[in-house]
Every structure is written in C-alpha cells, then in structure tokens.
Amino acid sequence: MLSGISFAFVYALNLEQGQDKGALYHLLNPVIQDIVTAEAPADDLLPAPTSLSAMVAENRAALRRAVFVSEEQRDGMIRRTLVVGPGETLTSRLMAGGITRTEAAKALEAMRAYVNPRKIAVGQKVAVLFKRGDTGEVFSGLELRADPTKLVTVARLSEDGFKGQTKDVIPEKHRFAMRATVQDGIYESGLRAGIPAGVLNTLIKSYSYQVDFQREIKPGDRFETLYEQATDEDGHGVGDATLIYAALQVGPKILPIYRVAMPAGSFEYYDATGKSVRKGLLRTPVEGAHLTSGFGMRLHPILGFSRMHKGVDFGAPSGAPIYAAGAGIVEEAGYHSGYGRYIRLRHNGHLSTAYAHLRQFGRGITRGARINQGDVIGYVGASGIATGPHLHYEVLVDNQQVNPLTVNVATNIVLEGKQLMAFQDWRSKVHSAFEQLVAEAEARRGVKVAHNQINGEVAR
Template sequence: MALAGTGAFLWQAQRAAPAFPADGMIAQQADAPTMTAPASPEFSGDIDAEQGLALAADAWGDMERVADPVERKLVNLGRGETLMQLLLDAEVPQEHAQGAISALRGVYDPRRMRSGQEIKVLFDHSAGDGKFVGFEFQPAVERSVSVSFDGVRFQAAEVAKPLQRRWVAAQGRIESSLYQAGYASGVPTPVLNALINKLFNYDVDWQRDIQPGDSFEVLYEQYLTESGEVAKVGTVSYAALTLSGKRRELFLYEDSDGSADYFTRKGESVRKALLRTPVDGARLTSGFGMRMHPLLGYSKMHKGADFGAPTGTPVFAAGDGIVEEAGQKGAYGNYVRIRHNREIATAYAHLSRFGSGLRRGARVNQGDVIGYVGSTGRSTGPHLHYEVHRGGKQVNPMSVDLPTGRNLDGKELKRFQAVLAQIEDRYADAQAGLTLVSASAGRPAAKAEGCRKAPGC
C-alpha cells in the first residue's frame, strides 16, 4: 500500500498554513487548534506507510490520521547569512530555493530577517525522495510566515496568530525611584519608560520631586498567546503619581480625529510642545549666551544648552517631528536635527551614536530615543549640546515660550468624560483581579461575566 494513494494528510496542528490562491494575502487564523503533534519519533521522518498507519491507529484509534511525511529541519539564520545561503546549506537545490524566496517576497521582505531567526525547512518524504517543499518561520510572536509548494509553484502566506488582550493594574509606594517601585510591583520596563519619559516628563523633575512615601498607579494592556504566555505589552491607558501629597492623573484618549494623547481629568493635554530636558537625569552645565569657550580660549556665543551626562545616556526627541539631518557635522560631531513644524526645530550634538533606524526623513515621536550622549566633534567631555531653532535661528532652549498641547472642550470633552469613566471601571476591575479579555483585533473588551461575584476570582 502506498501512502500517497491512501489519501495521506497531515495533523492539523502541523500543517504549515492554509495555501492561499493569491500571494500577499494575510489571514486571521481564528480558532487554530493548539494540539501538538505526537512526540513519538516514529511519527517524524521517513517511515513505512503501513507501519505509519498502524502506529497512528494505535496511538489515536483513528484510522483517518496518519503520520506527517514532512520533515521539519530546524536551522537558525547566521550573522550576515542570507536566506539563500541558509537554504543552500540545508541542501535545497538552488532553483527551488530561488522559487521559494521569490514567493516569500510577496508577503515578507527576506532582508528584514534577523540573525538568529529560527527557520523550519520542510522536506517531503512521502515519495521517498525528501523533496524540498518550503519553509516556515515566526518573525514575531503574533505572526508566522510560511512558504509551501502546491505541486506547481511556491506559495507564501502570512498568518496572524490571535493574541488576547487584558488590562493589568499595578500600584506601589515609591521609596527611592519610580523605576525601583515599578520593578518591585512587576511593572514591565516599557511601561515604566513610558511613564518616566513620556507621560510625566513634562511636569516631574525625577531628580528633585520624588520623596519617600510617594506612590504610583498604572493601568496597561498586556497581550497573551493562546497558551497564556505574555507576548507583548501594549499601551498605558491610565497612570497616576502622588508626589508629596499632590496627585497627578493622566488618561489616554483618542479623539474623534483618531489622534491619541494623555489628558488630565479636566481634559487638559499634558503635552508641552517640547521637552525641557531631552536627556534623562542630566544637569544643565552650560546655558545659552556669551561664554569663554573652553577649547578655543576666547569669548564666543554659546547657541544652545549643554547637559552633562555619561556617555551612552539616551537622548530623546524633544517633540514629534521629522528628522531633517542625522550624521556627522563638523564641530557638532554626530548630529541630529528634528523639524517639529514650519517654525521650530531642535538639534542634538556630540552624540556617541544614533538611535536605531534613525535617518533623514524618519518620523519621530516625542520621547523616542534618537541617540546617545557622547563627546564627538569639538567637545571636552561627554555631554549633550541641545539647540532650539525658531525660524532658522538658535534661541535659548530654557526660556523659549512654546505653545502647549490643546485642551478638550464641547462635544470632545463629553466624549472624553465617557472614556475616562470606562478607564476607571477597567482599573477597578483589573485591580479586583477580574479578567478582562478581548481579541487583539481591536474589538471592544468583553468582560468575563460570572467572575465578578466569585471570591478570589
């Protein structure tokens, strides 16, 4: 009996991905089973057809299921290695490798693959020849990509794996720093970074304002895989800081135009047009104005503000904008300039290196890391030289009067108040340990009913 003739088919969970008629389609795999393939070694590789059927029947009592004739050879992409080299090393004929890679390009750019990426190279043993039939990999926890041979040509598919969203509430007392308090309460680093560098960076001086006995609260999203593992952390929807008895609360609100920002309870935007200090924990070492130049030895106009900080300290974009320049610039050393609007730009000099992906034309958000403190160019030691340009001329970054964010009013304020109430309910529920779960596709949250009354639920 030939396996192929008996209508061999694969275990559902092992099947790579549905073969789509058109390249470039993205499918939402709604209810993919999480069943795992039998662990027994008899079920992988080259097996005798009748033995395979007997084993399958034995193990599962189901004559319709047979072992998977497709071998999945696990390889990792080496540093600097191309996918083509990897496939050739795995003894895939060049022509087939080319066909598979060109199919892949329809859904995923192979140049985006990182070294270390795990790739399963598939060989079909059903005809006994171990023919190359494609490969699979998972570029992110919520996405998998597969290329498979449909008998005529290679087809590629990208499958979005459903993630579940839930809200997590955390709170704690601050003894020395928000980082330490947050860490002790199990708050993930990206959430703490958002609180420190984005949400509260306008109003809080992290060096001076924190006192023992201060406290924080935060509500953030978490995305889980089907097996319940945390796949990623989502946005912060609420945060509060109580510093020396003064409470500051911020709520995430997406307005009717779709732009999201943080607002106080009164609907006032927390956003200032530019951060005053675009570097963490730095002190102003030299202000704007005439000064004796430390290297040149004569009096010279200093057209920016210098912040002393150790080499490698992250430098943040002072506001949203477009990178106008990023590269070496004479005495400035490694230099970045961001245009915020027609009138205002900011510049950052002497950087040791640039933020990842930072290049001319890139869009940055306020608080994004654009580079790291250094001492490149004409500089006596590690510091950030920071300039604010208004109408093309440098102005004093410490005293320039810049417009603040907007305040909500009218209909928008009413809408915000409804969202605020929803966030407060969500916080109370998350704090009480209720499970708030919704699909990752952005559908509204469905509360786990029946949980509300159960003690300890």
C-alpha cells in the first residue's frame, strides 16, 4: 500500500511538471510491479503509456482513501473528513489530501481568528470541502468542531480568498446506562467503568445523607447509573453530565434515587417512595474521610485521661474540603482554645453543627454569613490540640451535643397526591429507559452484563 501511495504522489507531481510520459513510465516501472499482485496476467503488468491518465486518477483516489476517513456528497459539494494524527499538523494533512501549500495556508489563516490551527488536538476531525469544476475538483473550504457548541467554517470567497466564521451548535444529548462493581471505592470504581466524574460527585453527595461510605460500602457491592450528556460527532460524551437515576447496593438493601424537576427550574433527588433524599444534615461533611473516633467516653489521646468525646472525628488529608452539613448562618468562626480554628453553624432555632481543628476557613466564612448546604466552609487541619489532620464534627440540639451518626433529622420534602402519581409514572419510564439501553449495549457487544446487575430488596 505504501508503494502505491508513493507512486501516486511522485507520478502526479512529475506529470504536473511536464515530464515525458513514456520516460516517466519506464522510470516508475519497478514501483508499478511492486503494487501488482503476483496472480495478475502478464499483459497487465506493463500497461500501455496511453493509460497513464487513468492510472493517475486511480492512484489519486487511492491517495484520498489513505488520507480521508470518510466521504459524502451533499448540496453539490464533496465533503471528505480527515483526522489529525500524532506528530501531524493540519497543514501536512491537507497537503497529503491534494491541497497545495499556498491554498492550505490561506484557508488556515482565515481560521486562525476562531481556532489556532497549530493547537488542533490529535484526533480532531476536520471536514474538507470540494466543488466539482470544469477542470476537476476545487478546494472550497473547511469545517471543524472547536468544541461541542461551536462550529468553525472556512469558505472560499474568490480565486485567492477565504473567510472564516463560527456558528453556535446545540449538541445532541444522549442517555447512558452504566453498571459497576465497587472495588476500592465508589468514585474510583465508577471512573474505571467510564462514568463521568461529575455524575459520581452528584451520586456521592446525594447518598451522603443516608449512607456512610466508609463503613457501609464494601468491595463487591454494585451500583448503576442513568445519566444524560451532550455528545460529539462520534457519539462520545462531552461536557457536564446530569445524573437521572442511580441505584446503590448497601448490604441486602437497594437504595434507588431519581432526579425530579421542580418549579423555577430547580431539581431534587427522591427515593423510591417519593421522599427527598436531601435531609437536614449531611452524614459526612468532609470529602475522602474515614471515622477515627466515635461519640462518647474515651481516653483522650493527648491529655491521657478519660472524658466525654462530644462529637466524632473524621480522618482526612490536610487541606481536604469541609462542607456545611446544612444550610444556615455562621454563628462563630475563629480560634477556640483546644478546638483550634472552629466554625459553628446555626441551622434553625434548635439545630447547630460545629467543625474544629481546621487548617483554614473557607472564603467568606465570617460571623453572620449565610451558608448553603454543601458549601465549602473550611479545610481539614490539625490546629488546637490534635494528634494529626482530622475534622472534629459536632451536632447540637438545643445547645447539647448529640451523636452525629444517630441523630435523625426529618426529610425536607415528601411528594403527595398528583405529584406522587406523576413521580411514580416518571420512575417507571426511567427504569424502562435504563433496561432498554442495557439491552442495546448487550446486543452491540454480543455479551451479557447481568453479572453487574443489582439484586436485593428496594429500601422503603
């Protein structure tokens, strides 16, 4: 194949320079023999010089097939698509496709105002447009997706000029169904299964109201997700993705959640019964944490005597973000004796939470500031009396510390009546969509994915 391509390139080049056809034929005869099969009739090994124009056309077609990955004709234009490979430039690919260096340079200069041709990534698809003329094909322009929402076009205006412009594109959205088995954590296992990071973050935050990920999730547990995401020309997900449905195995129980649109464009996640998963407080207000000390009497690791531990400790790397367990107002933010850097949030007239041993406070965390649930209020540290980086976390009811792991805070929203009926209908449609996507994936790959199917009793 390489010999054929080399022959076509040299042949076309020398014909354009006006070499004698017969001399050129004898010059390239060894190359011609290289690209002819051994079974070909002897007469075909030495085609007559009068067939040179046909050979040039044939080998130019072979060259196009080597450069362009697809070709289509639409509205009187020929549209050929190339892909920029490792170590290549768009200029080199265009020239390999038969466009002169001068014309390629002019077209790319017109493109430069919208996307830098030198920074086009490996794997970028570029459509090259040609128009049929009296003397053959005429290079007429380029098209490429600079990002999922922007199409850059370059069009020929005259014999020597090109003009570039951009057009907004609304990318198509598709739904994706994924199943995964926990190995070394939900986040890492999900990434390996191909689930987008944003979907996993939403999943973890939504389940954090009811699941202790460090103690309750075990290797071998399974989970599944249905999410929606914009796609590129090849159908690959790009940009932010939206979690529509998830189900998580926790021991013998299955915990499903469903995304439901709310008035004013907001949304909530609900369990199978129509109860909001968002509760008054997060169970774990720090990312990547593990419980190191529970609530109750204990031997103090530094002071050396037993006393009441009025909260729980979460071990986490220094600098890990700490989230507000609930919406509220900053009641205190400062240095607090043995607690070190300390924040106390008031959520309502009866409920407060406290966070101690911080390395630093989050942006805007001052007394009286209003905080939303999930806002970063500080970062894990070891200020005050501490053996190492960790978060000391307290929940206070009527100013009395209670066990953060057992306190029960009522669910915010419960669907009823027509809202509940609409939710139940939506829930059925979500499950049907998920199973259909799984079946389609199995059909494409010719394999079953039932080994990842979640089995258990749906929690009520």
